[in-house]
Amino acid sequence: MKKNILKTQLVILFILTLFSFISFYFGNDLPDNYFTITSDNSGNILSYYFFSLIKFGSYFSGPWVLIPFFVFSLCHTFIYDKREYMVDVLNFFPLVFFSGTVSFFFFHDALGIGLQYILKNAFTSLWLGIYTGVAFGLFLFGTFRGGFKECIIKAFNFTKAVPAKTIQIKQTLAAPFEKKKPVAQIEHDNSLRKRMDSILKDDKKKEEDKKESSLFASLNKIKPQNILKTKTTAEEVSVDEDDDIEDAVIKPQITRPTFDESNTVVKSSQENADALKTSDENNKQSEEAVEREPQVKKILVTAPLNRMADTSTDNQYFNIVDTATEATIEKVSNEPDKAYFEQIITLLESKLTEFKIEGEIVNVLKGPVVDTFEFRPGAGVKVSKIAGLADDLSLALYGAPIRVVPAMMGKDTVGVEVPRNPRDIIYLDEVLSSKEFQNAKYSLPIAMGKNAFGESFVIDLATCPHMLVAGATGAGKSVFINSLLVSLLVKKSPKKMKLILIDPKQLEMALYAKLPHLLMPVVTDAKTASIALLWACQEMDRRYGILADFGVRNISGFNEKLKRATPEMLAKIHHHYEDTTAEDYELPYIVIIVDEFADLVLTKAGKEIENNIARIAAKARAAGIHLVLATQRPSVDVITGVIKSNFPTRVAFRVSSRTDSSTILDKIGAERLLGKGDMLYKHGINTQRVHSSYVDEVEIEALTQKLEALDSGFDEKAMEFLENGGEVETDEYSYGSHITPASSSNSGDALYDEAVKVVMESRSASASMLQRRLRIGYNRAANLIEELEKRGVVGPAQGAKPRRVLVDGNSPTL
Incomplete structure (x- = not known):
C-alpha cells in the first residue's frame, strides 16, 4: 500500500509539472474565458472550458514544480522504494512546500501571479522563512533519519573543534618565525610520534580482536540440541539434573537476559522424566533411574530427606534477582588524547636518562584508574635501580603517586603505573555483566572489580580459601565488602550458600538483616560472635563426620557424589541429619564475614574468638566454610601468626606507611595506592593491582527488599545454640x-x-x-x-x- 501511494504522488507531481509548463509558457496566448465576458459564439464548449482551465492554472503554477518532481523521483528510486516505512508518504508535503517557498524567495518569476499573491499577503517574510526551515528539516529527517542525525552530530563536533583548529593554524603560521629545534630533538620527536602511533594502533587492534572473539564465543555457545530437542531419554534427564543450577548465570546489567537456559533445561528434563515414568512404554534406563531413588524410610524409622536441593526454589530466587538488578548505568569514559601519553613518555624517559638508565617505553596499557607504561631497560641495567627511582619519577610527573612494577608477568618490561586524571568509576553492574563473571564456573565467585589493564577480575572464594581485608579508614573496605556480598547473592541461592555476618559497628551490614541466606541474625556484640564462631566449629566437625562416612575429601566431591548415591550410601550418613531442619542431604557453603575484627579481639571474649577463628581458618576449607576478615591494620596484637598463615589471600587498600603495607602483604606498595577502592590483591606469592567496583546502597536495598519474599527463617539448631549461650x-x-x-x-x-x-x-x-x-x-x-x-x-x-x-x-x- 505504501508503494502505491508513493507512485501516485510521483504521478501527481509529473502531471503538475507538465501542466505547469504548458500553462505558464502558453497561458498568455490562450483566451481567458473565465475572466472575460464575450458574446462571440466562435468556440465550442470543450475549448471554452479547457482553455479557461489552462489559463486559470497559470496563475497558481510555474516551473518551480520541476524541483520537487526531480528530487522526489530520485528519493523514490534510491531510498523510499528500498525500505518499508509508511511515514515516507508524508515526505511529499514538506518537499512541495519547501520548493515553493524557496522559489518565492530566490526565483520570484518561477511562480504564478496568483501563488505569489497568496504567499505575499498570507505570510510575513519572517514566518515564511521559519516555515521554510521547518519544512526542510522535516524532509531531511523523514528521508535520511540516522544519516541526518549523524550529520548534526558531526556539525556540532566541528563547531566545538573550531578553537583548537584556530590555535593549530596560528602555530603553523608562526612556525617559520620560531627558533628551529636541534636535529636530534626533531628525530626524537618523530620517533616518539611513530611509537605512539604504533601503540595506539595495537590497542585498537586488540579491542577489535577482543570484540570479535567475544562475538564468536557467544555464537559458539548456541548448541543445536538446545534449540531443537526431539527426544529425551532417562540418561539425558539424569545428566541435566546433574548440571548445577548455579551455572545459569544471571545476565546482570549492563543488559541482562530474562531467559535462564539451564533452569529451563532442568525443568523440561524433569517433565519429560515424569512422562517417561507414567507412560506404558517405559524403557530400561528409566526403570533403573527409579530404582536408584533413595528409600531411606525402609531402613530407618524417620522420614527420608531429599537427595538434592529442590531447584524450583532456586528458580524463584533467580527470577527475583533478575527483576531486582535490572537498572543500568550509562558510563561516560574520558579517554585521554595522544598528546597526553606523548608528554608522559617524554617526561619518564628524560628522567631515566638523567640517571643514565638506558631503555625506552615500548607500550602503554590503558586502564580505568591507572595507565601502565612498559619500559624495556637496556643491557646491563638493574631493575632494582629503576624501582629505587620511584620518588624521582613521581617528581618528574609533578608529584603523581606512581608505582613501579619490577617485573610484569609474561613480559620483559618494567611497569610504571601512572594515575589517570580523571579516573573512571567502575560500577559493580559492569563487572557482573562481563563474560568473565557470567562464564565463571566457580563455587563462590566474587566480582573484585577491574585490574590495572581494564579487564574484569573475578576470583573464587572457595579456592582462596579465606580472605584478609585491611586498609586505612575511608580507603574502600566497606564498599568492597558490599560488592563481595552482592556478587555472592547474584550467583548463589539460599540452597547453595549460607551466611554468618558479624558487624560490631552495627551499621555496615544492617541492609542484609533479612536475607534468606542468613543462618542467624546479624551478630553485633563480641559475646554472641564468639558463640556463633563456636557453632561454626561444631558444624565443621559435623561436616567432617559426614564427609568421612561418605568417603569423600571435600564438600564439592560430596555434593557431586550425592547425585548418584544409592539408598545404602545415604543410610550411612542419615544419622548426621537427625534432629536437624535440613530438607535434603546437600551441604551448602557457609561464608562467615567479620567486620572490624580488631574491635572483637580487644574485648573480654577476644581469646575465645581468636581460638575459634584459628580452628576455622586451619581446617574448615574442605567442609565448605570460608572466612572473610576485615580490619584496619592486621598487626601482631590483632591477628596472630597462626591465623595470618592460614589467610593466603589478602587484600590491601591504601595505608599510611610502608610498615602497614608490610604487615598486610609482607611487602611495600600499598602506601602508594590512590584510595577509593584502589587495592593490591595477593594470592600466594603473586600480587596484582585491582580497582574495586562500586555499588550504591540504594541498589543493595532494592535487592534485599526483593529477597525478603523468600524468608526461609534462621537455622533452628544455630538459634538454639545461641540462646543457650553455647x-x-x-x-x-x-x-x-x-x-x-x-x-x-x-x-x-x-x-x-x-x-x-x-x-x-x-x-x-x-x-x-x-x-x-x-x-x-x-x-x-x-x-x-x-x-x-x-x-x-x-x-x-x-x-x-x-x-x-x-x-x-x-x-x-x-
Whole structure:
C-alpha cells in the first residue's frame, strides 16, 4: 500500500509539472474565458472550458514544480522504494512546500501571479522563512533519519573543534618565525610520534580482536540440541539434573537476559522424566533411574530427606534477582588524547636518562584508574635501580603517586603505573555483566572489580580459601565488602550458600538483616560472635563426620557424589541429619564475614574468638566454610601468626606507611595506592593491582527488599545454640553407668512417657525435636530433656550435636 501511494504522488507531481509548463509558457496566448465576458459564439464548449482551465492554472503554477518532481523521483528510486516505512508518504508535503517557498524567495518569476499573491499577503517574510526551515528539516529527517542525525552530530563536533583548529593554524603560521629545534630533538620527536602511533594502533587492534572473539564465543555457545530437542531419554534427564543450577548465570546489567537456559533445561528434563515414568512404554534406563531413588524410610524409622536441593526454589530466587538488578548505568569514559601519553613518555624517559638508565617505553596499557607504561631497560641495567627511582619519577610527573612494577608477568618490561586524571568509576553492574563473571564456573565467585589493564577480575572464594581485608579508614573496605556480598547473592541461592555476618559497628551490614541466606541474625556484640564462631566449629566437625562416612575429601566431591548415591550410601550418613531442619542431604557453603575484627579481639571474649577463628581458618576449607576478615591494620596484637598463615589471600587498600603495607602483604606498595577502592590483591606469592567496583546502597536495598519474599527463617539448631549461650562439649557417660533405679520418683509431666517414646523411635534427643514432635514450648521441652538425662535415658549435651540415647526399649528405667 505504501508503494502505491508513493507512485501516485510521483504521478501527481509529473502531471503538475507538465501542466505547469504548458500553462505558464502558453497561458498568455490562450483566451481567458473565465475572466472575460464575450458574446462571440466562435468556440465550442470543450475549448471554452479547457482553455479557461489552462489559463486559470497559470496563475497558481510555474516551473518551480520541476524541483520537487526531480528530487522526489530520485528519493523514490534510491531510498523510499528500498525500505518499508509508511511515514515516507508524508515526505511529499514538506518537499512541495519547501520548493515553493524557496522559489518565492530566490526565483520570484518561477511562480504564478496568483501563488505569489497568496504567499505575499498570507505570510510575513519572517514566518515564511521559519516555515521554510521547518519544512526542510522535516524532509531531511523523514528521508535520511540516522544519516541526518549523524550529520548534526558531526556539525556540532566541528563547531566545538573550531578553537583548537584556530590555535593549530596560528602555530603553523608562526612556525617559520620560531627558533628551529636541534636535529636530534626533531628525530626524537618523530620517533616518539611513530611509537605512539604504533601503540595506539595495537590497542585498537586488540579491542577489535577482543570484540570479535567475544562475538564468536557467544555464537559458539548456541548448541543445536538446545534449540531443537526431539527426544529425551532417562540418561539425558539424569545428566541435566546433574548440571548445577548455579551455572545459569544471571545476565546482570549492563543488559541482562530474562531467559535462564539451564533452569529451563532442568525443568523440561524433569517433565519429560515424569512422562517417561507414567507412560506404558517405559524403557530400561528409566526403570533403573527409579530404582536408584533413595528409600531411606525402609531402613530407618524417620522420614527420608531429599537427595538434592529442590531447584524450583532456586528458580524463584533467580527470577527475583533478575527483576531486582535490572537498572543500568550509562558510563561516560574520558579517554585521554595522544598528546597526553606523548608528554608522559617524554617526561619518564628524560628522567631515566638523567640517571643514565638506558631503555625506552615500548607500550602503554590503558586502564580505568591507572595507565601502565612498559619500559624495556637496556643491557646491563638493574631493575632494582629503576624501582629505587620511584620518588624521582613521581617528581618528574609533578608529584603523581606512581608505582613501579619490577617485573610484569609474561613480559620483559618494567611497569610504571601512572594515575589517570580523571579516573573512571567502575560500577559493580559492569563487572557482573562481563563474560568473565557470567562464564565463571566457580563455587563462590566474587566480582573484585577491574585490574590495572581494564579487564574484569573475578576470583573464587572457595579456592582462596579465606580472605584478609585491611586498609586505612575511608580507603574502600566497606564498599568492597558490599560488592563481595552482592556478587555472592547474584550467583548463589539460599540452597547453595549460607551466611554468618558479624558487624560490631552495627551499621555496615544492617541492609542484609533479612536475607534468606542468613543462618542467624546479624551478630553485633563480641559475646554472641564468639558463640556463633563456636557453632561454626561444631558444624565443621559435623561436616567432617559426614564427609568421612561418605568417603569423600571435600564438600564439592560430596555434593557431586550425592547425585548418584544409592539408598545404602545415604543410610550411612542419615544419622548426621537427625534432629536437624535440613530438607535434603546437600551441604551448602557457609561464608562467615567479620567486620572490624580488631574491635572483637580487644574485648573480654577476644581469646575465645581468636581460638575459634584459628580452628576455622586451619581446617574448615574442605567442609565448605570460608572466612572473610576485615580490619584496619592486621598487626601482631590483632591477628596472630597462626591465623595470618592460614589467610593466603589478602587484600590491601591504601595505608599510611610502608610498615602497614608490610604487615598486610609482607611487602611495600600499598602506601602508594590512590584510595577509593584502589587495592593490591595477593594470592600466594603473586600480587596484582585491582580497582574495586562500586555499588550504591540504594541498589543493595532494592535487592534485599526483593529477597525478603523468600524468608526461609534462621537455622533452628544455630538459634538454639545461641540462646543457650553455647554448650561445652563433655565426655560421654559410659553405657548404663549412670542409670537411676526404677524406684525413683516419677516425672510430674504428663508428656514424659510420650517423650520417651519419641526419643526411642528417633534414637536422638534435643529440646527442639521435642518441641516439634510434641507441639510444646521450649521451656517444657528443655525440662523433659533434663528429666530424661536425670533418669539415664539420654546422655549429656554434646554442643551442637544431638544427645545420645543410652537405653533400649526394654530398660526398666522407662
